[in-house]
Amino acid sequence: MAASTFKWLLVPLAAAALTATAATQDAPKAKKLYCWNDPKSGRTCSDALPPEQVNNARDEFSVNSGARVGAVNAAMTAEERADAAAAQAQARADQAAIETRKRTEQAMLLSYASEGDLKRVFTERTTLVDNSVDTARYNVTSMRDALVTKLQMAGDAELAGRPVAAKLADEIRQRHSELVRQQSLLLSFQQQRTQLDGEVEDTLQRYRAMKTAAQPGG
Incomplete structure (x- = not known):
């Protein structure tokens, strides 16, 4: 096909494409x-x-x-965002726990020349759990302060002989519920920290036993 003929065929094709595009853009x-x-x-x-x-x-x-x-x-409310952040922190801590157990069980003697090297494996997990504890503790303090403020407002209204507004009463209930939830999260993270300390100690004991058994005459 001659080049001039090919160019004349492209003209109507390009026009049709432009028309279709314009129709799509103008469509309600x-x-x-x-x-x-x-x-x-x-x-x-x-x-x-x-x-x-x-x-x-x-x-x-x-x-x-x-x-x-x-x-x-x-x-999401501020409280729901705090819960979501806590859940993400929990998931990261759980994943770190799985990875730590794999590393320590599979190549404990080959990978770590000393107890200090072995302890450093738990640094990431310890940091994650400590951060979760700190965050939950901050949320508990913040929500407790907010609840106290609302309770004082209700108390002032009652002392002045005014009824407690329905909106204020509802906010008090919601903040109390969120405070209880954050307290539960804080307790859970604190228990994880205690369990982690126990896991570190158990791992060190196994490491010492394996080291002793690997020595000549062990």
């Missing part, structure tokens, strides 16, 4: 129907999402087909 965006659970009115749906519902959980449906096209989870 599919409308959605938003549905959420309202504490007062129950299940509510609308084709316009109210600003106060932007951070709340909702389902999204196609206006044309009625099919469910997506869902949005509620934005």
